[in-house]
Amino acid sequence: MRILITGGTGNTGRPLAAALRARGADIRVASRNPGNAADHVRFDWADPATHGPALEGVEVAYLVPPPATLEPMPLVEPFLAAASGVRRVVLLGSLAVLPGAPGIVELERAVQRMPESSILRPSGFMQNFLGAHPVATGIRERGEIVSASGPGRLGWIDAEDIAAVAAEVLTGPDPAPEHVLTGPESLSYADAAAVITEVTGRPVRHTEVSVAERARIFGEVMPQPFARALAAIDAEIRAGTEDRTTSAVEDLTGRPPRSFRDFVAAHMA
Ligand SMILES: NC(=O)c1ccc[n+]([C@@H]2O[C@H](COP(=O)([O-])OP(=O)(O)OC[C@H]3O[C@@H](n4cnc5c(N)ncnc54)[C@H](OP(=O)(O)O)[C@@H]3O)[C@@H](O)[C@H]2O)c1
Structure with missing residues (x-):
């Protein structure tokens, strides 16, 4: 059984x-940029000529949507049209619902029309605190996390735990239609800043801003419409819509999800 992993x-x-x-x-x-690795294949959402070759012999696909767009269907439609041999698609969705993005709902519907499908709906990624994400650069450059989510909490999850679930859902029996995936606890950005301060010994504070200001900050690293939609999720988080945890990671993998504290300790450098 050949498995294609987009993203x-x-x-x-x-x-x-x-x-x-x-x-x-x-x-x-x-x-x-597949390089020379034997199991890598060139694939670009924006280049449909790469879709067919990437799908050759593929029965099962992990679908990470085209990044930073509210209109994924023009890019994904040719892919699904070329995927006639694919039996199962596991889509990386999100627990947060992006406002004003019917195209993303349309993508989910298209995936659900495949013979077998499952949608993973993770909470916020702990990886947002690493690398080039605005949360991470704020921590490194100013010891500051900026958000418009106030005391609202969310069940931060390590992307490695999402991957562990995806491995099971891709290869196991006929999958459930969706899985809501979270870490073990729900934390606000201020809680997260306190954990980082405690674990690293370096003071990190949370600063509250407006949704418009958060959109401006996101807009520095992504297209404006997507930045505005992402920032609008902060208002939802503030209202408590993401303040939940589930047992899905442990149910599906047999081990508990990683805590934020462990994640920070592991990625301190
Ligand atoms: N971050 C969060 O808190 C969060 C929460 C819930 C859900 N999600 C969802 O998770 C998904 C992944 O987000 P992420 O930030 O973690 O991204 P990611 O998966 O780390 O990175 C994007 C991937 O997309 C690939 N890619 C970029 N442009 C491409 C193109 N034109 N054609 C083909 N592949 C392309 C990149 O591969 P190459 O560069 O090698 O081509 C890379 O592997 C998003 O759909 C997001 O909505 C994120």
């Missing part, structure tokens, strides 16, 4: 590829 070099795709490789699965890691 195969990303936060969830990379650990998913490692997990499936360790099981001896036949995988194809999709990337715009």
